[in-house]
Amino acid sequence: MAVKRLFQKLVIGGLNIAFERHAHAMTQPSIAFVSSDTPEARESASLLTTRYGQESIENADVIVALGGDGFMLQTLHDFMNTGKRIYGMNRGSVGFLMNDFREEGLRERIDAAVSEAIRPLRMRAEDMDGKIHEALAINEVSLFRQSYQAAKIAITVDDTQRLTELICDGILLATPAGSTAYNLSAQGPIIPIDAPLFALTPVSPFRPRRWRGALLPNRVTVRFTVQEPEKRPVNAVADHTEVKSVRCVDIAEATDRTATILFDASHSWDERILAEQFRY
Structure with missing residues (x-):
């Protein structure tokens, strides 16, 4: 009987662990990667897609845009009023609207990001x-x-x-x-x-x-x-x-149009504004 109860606990415990993992995966936002046409942006998109997978544009919760500010602007236009959040990583020459590029910890960064609504x-x-x-x-x-x-x-x-x-x-x-x-x-x-x-x-x-x-x-x-x-x-x-x-x-x-942009909490838009005003 003791062996049977131990076996039941192991089975139930395994099921609970599997369920918790599944529930955690379900809470993670699905990601679609888009990039500008530069070699650096395309290479980064390939690396991130291999690491995190690629959801379809239609089903993605978050669009990760790889490029510069110009590409971010185009992405915000493309997904305006869709409810999709746009998280940019800089693979261009300017990047004021972008977050720093890092391959590691992307899902955690998106989870902790600050959301800002933009009306054009x-x-x-x-x-x-x-x-x-x-x-x-x-x-x-x-x-x-x-x-x-x-x-x-x-x-x-x-x-x-x-x-x-x-x-x-x-x-x-x-x-x-x-x-x-x-x-x-x-x-x-x-x-x-x-x-x-x-x-x-x-x-x-x-x-x-x-x-x-x-x-x-x-x-x-x-x-x-x-x-x-x-x-x-x-x-x-x-x-x-x-x-x-x-x-x-x-x-x-345009009060009927909205785009949503995500910034890293450690480098929010407010912090960028302050830093730019005290730059010399």
Whole structure:
């Protein structure tokens, strides 16, 4: 009888261990790896796929993006409103939106990661032929002069014209996620990712020379109206989408669209913002 009871305990104990392992596996997020076309990113994707497996894109809980910030932007666009979380690892040249690349401990890093929701801008641009173009921008919507002559742009915020004429190379409206990209290069402010703000930043302003832009609530609608558009043509860009020869551009937050990005808890977006502001 003692041997029988011992055998039963061993069997039941084995079943419990197997069940616990199965339950643990069930709680682990399923992962799909995507990569940019660079050899380094492709090689990393192959290594990680061999180590962690590859779930189908449709069934994955987490998309691991291997590349640089540009590839991360494209991945966020591709999976917007799908509910899938995007965890990036840097295999590119910049990587401000990416986590450091390490082959070990990926599942643990994803489990401990901090989740941030990103809402893009919606651009509605009218070109010189009266055609309407719409596009989303996770980083910024920018206007740039198309010729040797400076652009002349009027700025309206919620139906009130705030600047009748900005003479410049261009202007941009950036989200918090985009505030560390081209906006920062144009001397615009860095914005915490959860701040309800946009950065309105001129590019090489000539008149008014001392105007350096503005911080705007994210609930406003901004309109850029191009002055003398035939003589001073201007292009509009929303992330990767460019519209030639625009007459006016309306920009507002796309409240119906969301993308979710994951950052390592040890190197969160807030920490990156602080580090960037104290960099010298």
